[in-house]
Amino acid sequence: MGVVPPGGRRHGTARHGTGTARHSLINIYLFFFKTGQMPRLSKVNLFTLLSLWMELFPSAEQQKKSQVKKSGLVVVKNMKIIGLHCSSTDLHAGQIALIKHGSRLKNCDLYFSRKPCSTCLKMIVNAGVNRISYWPADPEISLQNEVSNPTSTEDAKLDAKAVERLKSNSRARVCVLLQPLVCYMVQFIEETSTKFDFIQKIAKSQPDYNTDFYTACRQERIKEYESLFLISNEEIHKQILMTIGLENLCENPYFSNLRQNMKDLVLVLASVAASVPVFGCFGFYRSGSQRTAEADDQCLPQDVARHCMIQARLLAYRTEDHKTGVGAIIWAEEKSRGCDGTGAMYFIGCGYNAFPVGSEYADFPHMDDKQKDREIRKFRYIIHAEQNALTFRCREIKPDERSMIFVTKCPCDECVPLIKGAGIKQIYAGDVDAGKKKADISYMKFGELEGVSKFTWQLSPLQTNALEFHDPTARENGVQKTKSLDDQQHQSKKLCLGHY
């Protein structure tokens, strides 16, 4: 487990409101000028966050109250994600990993949202995994609810002991891999989430053009995730840590550092999740020209589409482009429901925009198209999020299955033909730059793309029709449009750190 950097607590990481946004922006600028880089999520924290998020994968199954808690799992090979899973009513996440990957689990790293039970651990260890990381709160077999059901808590304690015995006799490292966030990470994520295109699109539809709803939604998510992923009572948390073999973390400063790291990650998750909010009639809908498409190519349920877009948003915080972070993730759907808690859906690949693998920070230019000298602009070098997702995919894209890509920004002219050529059937994205031709990057092809269904973030068409009825010229993609606001939105869409 990482420790807090010298000087004590990291700067203001546990702030709950948008509060002094201007101040935090100045701090982020200072960080940028000092280090030359924007705050970035470490891979380990990204995998941990994705495991927590997978625990929340929307499920059609009825959740029964049980001692066995739902858990999320990220399977990683050579530091690349090869599986995103969550438990179902019948199977634990570890069992699903075994069914889906079998002996391919050898040398993989597994990130669990809860410490796995002995049934799962013995099989995973047997498969030869390299490392098992877990979130240090209530384990899969819950150690809470002592009073209401003493027998099952006794069983849970017995299981925790068995897990420890398996751990001490296994080659795999079973550990907690949390790292402290870099300075200003929480503020940066909060700032960029408020400015995220989806939030701005909703704000634009509000009469007073504000983003207060983002703050409210974030607060709700914080409450919800804190109750799920943290243990509010310090004594109970200590008791659980003791039972699951983490007595070393029960002393201060390790205990308070651990709790702070966990809290910061929960804040990150809540801030990102709130940037693709459940808000009024906003969601992913076909754009105008495609609305008559056949019914067999329907949009995913909104909660599933939102969930996957949030995965892409998390990936974007690994970007190497300090101006514009982009994340992309590809999922597909089998013909029939599988054993995974994700139903028929399975993971294919994911990525974010970054310079070619193996390159060093100074190898390539980082400037944008405001830079006069075209030779020192980033555009000819950077690999786009979709390109990385396709390159490092772990499964093939099958022509007879519904495959879908979720991208945090409108796919550009380099990526649109790649997505279509790869046989991806659906694109879920924003459309803010659609139709724009910039100096070195263009977004002209997305609007014209045919043969791939496009679902962009907008007001539901039903709602749109009502608007149209009143004023057919006053909308674009379902959002009431005035020229000046549209321009404002483009200006404020990013935390612009482009004036080097």
Ligand SMILES: O=c1ccn([C@H]2C[C@H](O)[C@@H](COP(=O)(O)OP(=O)(O)OP(=O)(O)O)O2)c(=O)[nH]1
């Ligand atoms: O389909 C795409 C399109 C772009 N990018 C990445 C590449 C590059 O790192 C960045 C370019 O973003 P943008 O078009 O917003 O240009 P910018 O110069 O970063 O910002 P601005 O909108 O101010 O021009 O986004 C992708 O990953 N996928």
